[in-house]
Amino acid sequence: MENDLIYVFGHRHPDTDSICSSIAYADFLTKLGKPAEARRLGEINKETAFILDYFKVPVPQMLETVKTQVGDLKIDLQEKVSPDTTIRKVWNIMDRSEMKTLPVVDDNELLIGIISLSDITKKFMDAFNYNSITAYGTTVDNITETINGTVISGRKYWENCKGKILVAAGQPEALLDFIEPGDIVISGDREDVQLEAIKGGAGCLVITCGHSPARTVTKAAEEKGVTIIMTPLDTYTTVRLINQSIPVGAIMNRNTDQKPIVSFRIDDFVENIKDQMGKNRYRSYPVLDPEGKVCGFISRFHLISQRKKRVVLVDHNEKSQTCAGIEEAEILEIIDHHKIGDLTTTAPILFKNEPLGSTATIISNMYMEQGRRPSPQIAGILCAAIISDTLQFQSPTCTDTDRRAAERLAQISGIDIDEFAAKMFTAGSEFKGKTPKEIYSQDFKRVSFNDYHCGISQITILNMDFIKDEKPEIISYMNEAAVNDHFDLLALMITELSSRRTEMWITGKLTDDVRKELGMRPDEVCVRFDRLMSRKKDVIPLIDSAIEKLALRT
Numbered sequence: 001m002e003n004d005l006i007y008v009f010g011h012r013h014p015d016t017d018s019i020c021s022s023i024a025y026a027d028f029l030t031k032l033g034k035p036a037e038a039r040r041l042g043e044i045n046k047e048t049a050f051i052l053d054y055f056k057v058p059v060p061q062m063l064e065t066v067k068t069q070v071g072d073l074k075i076d077l078q079e080k081v082s083p084d085t086t087i088r089k090v091w092n093i094m095d096r097s098e099m100k101t102l103p104v105v106d107d108n109e110l111l112i113g114i115i116s117l118s119d120i121t122k123k124f125m126d127a128f129n130y131n132s133i134t135a136y137g138t139t140v141d142n143i144t145e146t147i148n149g150t151v152i153s154g155r156k157y158w159e160n161c162k163g164k165i166l167v168a169a170g171q172p173e174a175l176l177d178f179i180e181p182g183d184i185v186i187s188g189d190r191e192d193v194q195l196e197a198i199k200g201g202a203g204c205l206v207i208t209c210g211h212s213p214a215r216t217v218t219k220a221a222e223e224k225g226v227t228i229i230m231t232p233l234d235t236y237t238t239v240r241l242i243n244q245s246i247p248v249g250a251i252m253n254r255n256t257d258q259k260p261i262v263s264f265r266i267d268d269f270v271e272n273i274k275d276q277m278g279k280n281r282y283r284s285y286p287v288l289d290p291e292g293k294v295c296g297f298i299s300r301f302h303l304i305s306q307r308k309k310r311v312v313l314v315d316h317n318e319k320s321q322t323c324a325g326i327e328e329a330e331i332l333e334i335i336d337h338h339k340i341g342d343l344t345t346t347a348p349i350l351f352k353n354e355p356l357g358s359t360a361t362i363i364s365n366m367y368m369e370q371g372r373r374p375s376p377q378i379a380g381i382l383c384a385a386i387i388s389d390t391l392q393f394q395s396p397t398c399t400d401t402d403r404r405a406a407e408r409l410a411q412i413s414g415i416d417i418d419e420f421a422a423k424m425f426t427a428g429s430e431f432k433g434k435t436p437k438e439i440y441s442q443d444f445k446r447v448s449f450n451d452y453h454c455g456i457s458q459i460t461i462l463n464m465d466f467i468k469d470e471k472p473e474i475i476s477y478m479n480e481a482a483v484n485d486h487f488d489l490l491a492l493m494i495t496e497l498s499s500r501r502t503e504m505w506i507t508g509k510l511t512d513d514v515r516k517e518l519g520m521r522p523d524e525v526c527v528r529f530d531r532l533m534s535r536k537k538d539v540i541p542l543i544d545s546a547i548e549k550l551a552l553r554t
Helices: 018-030 044-055 085-095 117-127 132-136 141-144 190-201 215-224 235-245 270-280 300-304 359-369 378-390 398-415 417-428 438-441 473-483 509-518 535-553
Strands: 006-009 034-038 100-106 112-118 150-153 164-169 184-187 204-207 228-229 285-288 293-296 312-314 330-336 350-353 446-450 451-461 491-496 501-507 524-531
Touching: 006 018, 018 034, 018 044, 018 300, 018 312, 018 359, 018 378, 044 378, 044 417, 085 100, 085 117, 085 141, 085 235, 100 293, 112 117, 112 285, 132 235, 141 150, 141 204, 141 228, 141 235, 150 215, 184 190, 184 235, 190 204, 190 215, 204 491, 270 285, 300 350, 330 359, 359 378, 378 417, 398 417, 417 451, 438 451, 438 473, 446 535, 451 535, 473 491, 473 501, 473 509, 491 524, 491 535, 501 509, 501 535, 509 535
Parallel strands: 006 034, 006 312, 164 184, 184 204, 204 228, 312 330, 330 350, 451 491
Antiparallel strands: 100 112, 150 228, 285 293, 446 451, 491 501, 501 524
């Protein structure tokens, strides 16, 4: 079921490790019998796009929020009826299913109306007489179905039954004083009455108690174009049931532009439908899918028993980095290799946090621990994620465990690590056609230091020449973003793999103070570091120390 689906996703501004680990862990959970799908919280970068295309793995769908939606509720699944369904049949459906409201749909299953038990009882309490069919009309086919009849002669699908109902209980000659053209005449085994009804212009003759009409009657009916229906029911039961042959479309509450039926979409947020329910106070409300087709019904009761979205977080464990509405979701697991953040849960969960160079390494090892072998495609993207996050094993965060996992995964996927890494980093170094914002944001992390609001982005390239033309525009964007988004400091790490050197650009209110602590000249926009490649182990502690010294001075 959709409600049992587990969503696996990484952080906002996803990097390769975040996306590939999400895909792989969703595959891992599914293999363990826990249906899961990977999602992403932002646009993928060119490096990640290259990897997914290389291994023919689809890009995960975007996930905007994990707030509880109507689709997360235990929706009552109900039968749908067409507008020409008889009231009798609808009544039977309600009785069998114990549902008091049913949707009325067209041939495309789009909602056109609602019929409730109270609608049916109200109509029959108001007008349970022989004029109901006159008022609403029906078809010969509906009448035949309702009274379990058989058409002996005439038109079986005649759709213009709008005459009144007459019971031929008196003398034949007296019938002519009451009958009008098109009336439905109910008769027992009386040939003289039947002939008189035909003579008087009846549109339909119903013969009860299973009696077959005489040849003279069928001949007269054929000449006059009168439909004859034979039913095994007695006259009283026939009279009682025949009004229930009216099509439900005649008495349903119609969905019109002037007075639309209150309905909800399956992707509506629960918090937004509560007010609607409070204002209208209907017993239940139809739920529609994106195409307008009916999925079922919900009531105020369903809000009490709402089910939260089930999620697994990979490569992050902080509120500022995760999906909107996370407080309304049920966090099942967290798989990460960063410091412990500020997320809390209402119950104990699997929190797997290891000091490794990549989340992909943790997930790779979980496959092995469970005796599962990833497919060549999954092994390939896991290996690529490890290469990316450890900068091909050059980052200080890289461990022997990361290297061994990558080598094992490379063997399964059939790639040469050196050759593949060169292609992958080259693809990630291509910035043509991207805006300064897209370049800066492709691997961005929000970080707080002593109540200062900071952001650090990292770009990994083979050679600094790849980005020299974009440098002025990126610095200009960083200056604007620092002001508009209220950052005290924005930093961009550009790590050159060929030299294992990092160039860092900084902007924001703290720029001058941080420059001093980093030993930069006042006019310098960037600072260069040899053998400094990790945001987590190198740059974040460096900036943290600089701001800490600044705080002590002030």
